[in-house]
Amino acid sequence: MARETPVAPTISASIQSQTLVVDPGAYTIKAGLVSSQDPAVQTECHVIPNCIARSRTKQTYIGSSLSQCNDFGEIQFRRPVERGYIVNWDLERAIFEHEFFDPKAKLYCDPASTNLLLTEHSNGPAALSSNADQIIFEEFSFASAYRVNGPSLNALNPLPPSLASPSAPSTLPIEILLLIDSSHSHTTITPLLRGRPIPSGIRRLDIGGKHISNHLASLISLRHFSLMDEPHIISQIKEDACFVAPSFPDALEATWRGPRSARRPPSDVVADYILPDYTRLHRGYLRPRNNPSGPPTHPAPSADHDTDTDKSKEESFPLSTERFVPPELLFSPSSLVSLPQSGLPATVLQSLGPLPRSLWQGLLANVVLVGGNALLPGFRERLEEEVRAVAPSEFEVRVGTAQDPIGATWEGGRRVAAERARVERCMVGREEYFEYGEGWVQRRFRGARVVENWGWEGGGG
Numbered sequence: 001m002a003r004e005t006p007v008a009p010t011i012s013a014s015i016q017s018q019t020l021v022v023d024p025g026a027y028t029i030k031a032g033l034v035s036s037q038d039p040a041v042q043t044e045c046h047v048i049p050n051c052i053a054r055s056r057t058k059q060t061y062i063g064s065s066l067s068q069c070n071d072f073g074e075i076q077f078r079r080p081v082e083r084g085y086i087v088n089w090d091l092e093r094a095i096f097e098h099e100f101f102d103p104k105a106k107l108y109c110d111p112a113s114t115n116l117l118l119t120e121h122s123n124g125p126a127a128l129s130s131n132a133d134q135i136i137f138e139e140f141s142f143a144s145a146y147r148v149n150g151p152s153l154n155a156l157n158p159l160p161p162s163l164a165s166p167s168a169p170s171t172l173p174i175e176i177l178l179l180i181d182s183s184h185s186h187t188t189i190t191p192l193l194r195g196r197p198i199p200s201g202i203r204r205l206d207i208g209g210k211h212i213s214n215h216l217a218s219l220i221s222l223r224h225f226s227l228m229d230e231p232h233i234i235s236q237i238k239e240d241a242c243f244v245a246p247s248f249p250d251a252l253e254a255t256w257r258g259p260r261s262a263r264r265p266p267s268d269v270v271a272d273y274i275l276p277d278y279t280r281l282h283r284g285y286l287r288p289r290n291n292p293s294g295p296p297t298h299p300a301p302s303a304d305h306d307t308d309t310d311k312s313k314e315e316s317f318p319l320s321t322e323r324f325v326p327p328e329l330l331f332s333p334s335s336l337v338s339l340p341q342s343g344l345p346a347t348v349l350q351s352l353g354p355l356p357r358s359l360w361q362g363l364l365a366n367v368v369l370v371g372g373n374a375l376l377p378g379f380r381e382r383l384e385e386e387v388r389a390v391a392p393s394e395f396e397v398r399v400g401t402a403q404d405p406i407g408a409t410w411e412g413g414r415r416v417a418a419e420r421a422r423v424e425r426c427m428v429g430r431e432e433y434f435e436y437g438e439g440w441v442q443r444r445f446r447g448a449r450v451v452e453n454w455g456w457e458g459g460g461g
Contacts, residue, residue: 014143014429019115019417020100020107023150023410024050024092026081027184027209027372029063030410031099031107033114034417043414045407046107048099051077052091062098064106071278072232083206084121084185085128089135096140115427116142117413119150122190122202129445130438137433144427147445151179151190152197153412154370160400163366172415176362178351180344180383181409182373184209187330187344189351191363200354203347206339207329209372213238215337216326224317233284237273237319238326240286244378245324246385248331255320270320277315289318327376331386345386360395367399374405 017037023030029048046064053061056074069075080091100107116136120129129147136145155173158164173195181188185208191201217234220227227234245251255269270289276282325336333339342350348367352360367387369380384399391397402408416422433441 014431015420015424015427016113016115016143017420018109018113019117019423020109020142021117021410021413021417023119023407023413024081024086025183026050026079026084028406029095029099030407032410032414033107033109034414036418036420036423043418045404045410045414047406048095050081050092050095051079052094053077063095064099070282072230072276073278074229075232077231081185084183084188085124086132087128089131093135093139101140111140111142114142115417115423116140116145117417118145118147119153119409119413120147121188122149122151122197123199126442129442133433133438133441137430142430144429146426146428148413148416148426149197150409151181151188152192152195153409153416154179154368154402155192155195156412156415157402157408159366160368160402163368163398163400174366176359176366178348178363178367180348180367180369180374181371182208182330182344182369182379183371187347187371187373189348191351191355191359193359198355201351203351205330205333205341205344205347207333207341209235209238211329211337212242212326212373215329216242216322219322219325220317220319223322233275236284239375240284241271241273241319241323242327242376243324244327244330244376244382246378246382248324248328251324252321269323270318271323272316273319275315275317277313280313286319287316327373327379330373330379331382343386344383345390348387349390360392364391364395364397367397369399369401370405370408372406374401 017035019034019036021032021034027050029050030045031048032043032045034043048063049066050063051066052063053066053069054076055061055069055071057071059069061069078088078091080086080088080095082088086092099105100109101111102108118132118136120132132147133145136142155177157174158172159174174192175194177192179190179192181190187205187207189201189203189205191198213231213234216238217228217231220234220237251269268288272287272289274281274285274287276284329336329339331343331345333341333343341347352363355363364387367384369383373379380399380401384397387399388397404411416426428441428444
């Protein structure tokens with residue numbers, strides 16, 4: 001006789017009123033404490049570096065303590081997340097203990113009286129999920145926990161204003177959505193129907209912010225001087241200077257100055273990047289090349305760094321094509337770094353391929369960008385234009401960027417944690433974990449659905 005699968009009680013005595021919502025990205029952790037007793041209170045999302053860093057002075061910084069570092073020269077990082085999955089729980093444990101279990105931490109909580117909502121990516125190895133459950137219940141001893149598919153939580157957030165219809169306000173979860181999460185390690189495309197991922201349509205592009213930064217470092221090191229050992233500075237240059245060109249060939253043409261005998265004036269794209277020296281200037285900034293005496297673009301230096309003497313001591317180099325070539329990896333990975341994958345617009349169509357054509361209209365009309373790369377200027381416009389060019393002409397293509405691309409997934413988790421009834425339906429108590437075992441817990445988490453288990457059909461949330 002087949003063994004019966006035990007059924008846990010719907011409401012566990014171990015469910016607490018306070019939930020720690022954690023979205024552990026490869027570059028940053030998004031976290032916050034949410035109370036179901038007072039859901040009207042808007043909880044702040046804390047963005048925490050998901051790393052342990054060691055400076056050239058042998059000082060170690062864990063998570064948020066990185067903000068205390070005054071010299072990022074030659075700093076070395078160790079990160080617990082690779083390819084989107086937590087693979088080093090020794091590192092992640094140290095970061096959790098520093099950020100959540102230290103009484104001096106802003107997000108301090110007692111795990112024994114706290115629920116944990118932890119996001120994870122689609123199609124992750126079962127062994128990694130099992131490791132996470134062991135750490136959560138056996139080492140951290142959270143009262144209860146829920147591992148949830150991160151992309152699905154975005155269906156619980158309102159559509160970006162550019163996609164929303166004032167005459168017909170959308171209900172939550174969003175009925176149909178094509179989520180593009182372009183983050184540090186990779187870019188994933190997830191079709192969502194009534195808050196549930198459609199597995200056959202999930203696609204992954206192995207290009208993320210890390211690859212853009214690495215390509216930028218290679219170009220700068222080739223043309224100017226080596227910054228390969230300066231990942232923090234490279235990340236700042238990317239944030240300050242990089243953008244997605246509306247047309248890559250046109251951008252290349254605009255920056256070409258012609259033969260030596262007939263030089264053209266420099267393009268508006270060309271700018272100087274002023275490097276930090278960690279004495280007078282602790283963060284670099286971008287200054288227009290064709291107006292060196294004008295104000296810097298972003299970010300502005302401190303007021304005491306604006307004298308002619310300071311400028312004479314500056315270390316800088318020009319940026320031209322380096323500003324838009326690295327982000328082009330998202331659109332042409334095979335031509336720039338020989339990665340045998342299609343660009344993002346073609347991958348969007350590959351995501352739709354296995355799905356019923358009746359879903360295409362809704363998915364193409366509700367494309368939402370999240371993740372750090374969504375902040376690149378010009379990304380949304382270029383993606384919308386190129387998807388429209390390859391999509392069937394009878395379908396409208398609309399692409400919107402989440403109001404907070406970095407914290408969007410966390411915000412969906414906050415909405416879940418803010419309501420007691422929903423928390424009770426999805427959480428697994430620590431005593432249930434020990435009574436029924438890891439296999440049952442994994443099946444329980446896989447079976448938890450945004451709509452069915454939480455009863456959100458047509459709900460406003």
